Amino acid sequence: MVPHLITALNGPINELEQRILESMPAIERWFRLEWMEHTPPFYSSVDVRNAGFKLAPVDTNLYPGGFNNLTPEMLPLAVQAAMAAIEKICPEAKNLLLIPEKHTRNTFYLMNVQRLVQIFGAAGLNVRLGTLDDSITEPTRLALPDGSELTLEPLLRSKRRLGLKDFDPCTILLNNDLSAGIPKVLEGLHEQYLLPPLHAGWAVRRKSQHFQAYEEVAKKFAKLLGMDPWLINPMFAKCGKVNFQDGTGQECVQSHADALLGKIRRKYKEYGIQEKPFVIVKADAGTYGMGIMTVRDAKDLDELNRKARNKMSVIKDGQEVSEVIIQEGVPTYERMNDAVAEPVVYMIDRYVVGGFYRVHAERGIDENLNSPGASFVPLAFAESHHLPRPGEKPGASAPNRFYMYGVIGRLAMLGASYELEATDPDAEVYE
Amino acid sequence: MVPHLITALNGPINELEQRILESMPAIERWFRLEWMEHTPPFYSSVDVRNAGFKLAPVDTNLYPGGFNNLTPEMLPLAVQAAMAAIEKICPEAKNLLLIPEKHTRNTFYLMNVQRLVQIFGAAGLNVRLGTLDDSITEPTRLALPDGSELTLEPLLRSKRRLGLKDFDPCTILLNNDLSAGIPKVLEGLHEQYLLPPLHAGWAVRRKSQHFQAYEEVAKKFAKLLGMDPWLINPMFAKCGKVNFQDGTGQECVQSHADALLGKIRRKYKEYGIQEKPFVIVKADAGTYGMGIMTVRDAKDLDELNRKARNKMSVIKDGQEVSEVIIQEGVPTYERMNDAVAEPVVYMIDRYVVGGFYRVHAERGIDENLNSPGASFVPLAFAESHHLPRPGEKPGASAPNRFYMYGVIGRLAMLGASYELEATDPDAEVYE
Known part of the structure; x- marks a missing residue:
């Protein structure tokens, strides 16, 4: 279809x-x-x-979620690709430690984690789940809508390696985008493969x-x-220091939005496109659709109401917005x-x-x-x-x-x- | 199912x-x-x-045939694997020359060739078909049962390279098992990748x-x-010089068959298997199921009738049997x-x-x-x-x-x- x-x-x-x-x-x-x-x-x-x-x-x-939305017919392709990926990184791997997001009550997300366990399991790895959630101090079972369950385990960190109880992985796969910053437990792991690397997380990216x-x-x-x-x-532009609550840097956003809208207008004209241009203003770091605004006229930014200001000031895990990207819509x-x-x-x-x-x-x-x-x-x-x-x-x-x-x-x-x-x-x- | x-x-x-x-x-x-x-x-x-x-x-x-017997659901896996294979061998490849078997009237086989063209085409290569059949001197279209068609082209050999008219491939893929011997046109191609290598063909294998x-x-x-x-x-054994027509080497086959049947019998006893052991006698080179015999008692080999002798003497492309393998059935x-x-x-x-x-x-x-x-x-x-x-x-x-x-x-x-x-x-x- x-x-x-x-x-x-x-x-x-x-x-x-x-x-x-x-x-x-x-x-x-x-x-x-x-x-x-x-x-x-x-x-x-x-x-x-x-x-x-x-x-x-x-x-x-x-750190893609949503693997559970792929069809069963796509799974073998994912398994074969996972085999190729593992082979290049750590052919001697037996164990894979998967570290998911903390939001353990979101069953959609948990179904994604289950699917990842299935894919890397079928690719030939023992997969276990370790959590960054300090409140989990012993193996904890989570029920899934399909009747199956996942077990989250507390991480065990030694000086040089990260693992679980009786589980020493060659590769650590993050499905956690590190919006909350880089946890100490993930730092300095020079003997193991940490994927994606720490600088792919939103703490840095x-x-x-x-x-x-x-x-x-x-x-x-x-x-x-x-x-x-x-x-x-x-097309895009960025502003380094923006606080929508007190108006800091709003001028930068406004001038970039205005310039970008002009550029889009010219492109639309060149191609004979009968559309009203718009730009998207969002946090330069972070994900999950918080702090996203559609702007059709830079002047609109003058009139942000309190609700809009609040929305633009908080993203996932409570980070304050300070850098924003203005992107062609x-x-x-x-x-x-x-x-x-x-x-x-x-x-x-x-x-x-x-x-x-x-x-x-x-x-x-x-x-x-x-x-x-x-x-x-x-x-x-x-x-x-x-x-x-x-x-x-x-x-x-x-x-x-x-x-x-x-x-x-x-x-x-x-x-x-x-x-x-x-x-x-x-x-x-x-x- | x-x-x-x-x-x-x-x-x-x-x-x-x-x-x-x-x-x-x-x-x-x-x-x-x-x-x-x-x-x-x-x-x-x-x-x-x-x-x-x-x-x-x-x-x-x-030189597998029968790719057409795979389901459409398996095709993407084949494409992805083909991508991986090409990437390792010749990442800069644009063109693939596929050389199929000569039997152009076997539409089942032609459907296999079509499937291979599809797989390597979807993997991102321009695929064309060159034939070892000297009687084909210009591009020749072959109709397939599904209404589509394939075009076979005569090979063009220069001193160092093999191709078609206006087609210089990086890789030459054989789907012809070389039962008839190694054609001169395939020898000495040191600048191109010939896959599988010549010694994988039945002329050598x-x-x-x-x-x-x-x-x-x-x-x-x-x-x-x-x-x-x-x-x-x-388990298996082999005999080097056998001619079933005149009885040369029949003793070797017989003694190996007898010894192998004895070994199988002991294994069956060890595992409590209630079966009558048998061995398969077949040409050590070649394919296509010609020249294959089931033997349950080495004495049976004494009483081969003319038909059986004829059957064991000719394999594909008219090669005389001279080496045989005796294999546990x-x-x-x-x-x-x-x-x-x-x-x-x-x-x-x-x-x-x-x-x-x-x-x-x-x-x-x-x-x-x-x-x-x-x-x-x-x-x-x-x-x-x-x-x-x-x-x-x-x-x-x-x-x-x-x-x-x-x-x-x-x-x-x-x-x-x-x-x-x-x-x-x-x-x-x-x-």
């Missing part, structure tokens, strides 16, 4: 789809050559927005750094295909019946393993679909992104569209590789 | 299944470590026989060398699991309704990508199911080998059985790796 794209079938996206399909061998070759120079993140998910005239990643998650790296990737890719990088690249025009649908692409190592649509009936096309309480319905991609059908009419073939989303997802993932290289505190500098 | 296994559910195979499932992390780790030292064949298929008391590979094909290498693998694996290697290893006790079912496991690179059962109503449990005219019905594995379910009752779970078959298939593939290393004419010797 492909959600219906409400924009015209002759739009730039169909040209892009056609060009991507025609260039498939060149694209795959390009990715292979990039992976010779860069290491893909261990796993990732990318939110993609298809505006009909533009197709772009808007969020790249290096910045969206602006990601999109700067992505821009580089998008430009290279656009050159390969002979197209305007803007078609796949959301990409409307999503995919619809399932009347509901807005946003594709999400899942990757393990360099492989796209599946994807689904976030379908949300109550949200607008220019709103964030992953906001708190967003009761989206996951709708798994119905056909494989691995089996495009060249020659089919652009815009009408689900496998072709999924292949295209897989390409965009991988571009964002490659952007994350560039980003993590640039921000690696242990990187050796040869210059 | 799992074919019904007619042997008792408490037999050694269920113990084996249980031990394999319990040892999954150890097994996967062992494979990972083996692949650090050895290179898997580019692709392979393995015929497995499940006797209830013994589970063993009986044929390892390094010997089953006895494969099973000698497999024995080594089976012993290592049995040590890992603490079990008798015989449970997964078919492993009955297959899997049944679909009343029909004998033999599992076949398909692999690309180190990954099991799928499998199917050869279901044959007219054959006995001790006969070869891949013989000429064998009108077997392919029945694809209904569930993934990638998702075993530890804890389910041994012998009753399809995913668990498929996982076990995948392990045996990979052991045989690893055997082929050892074999190709041992027989590599260009190998550097460090001793």
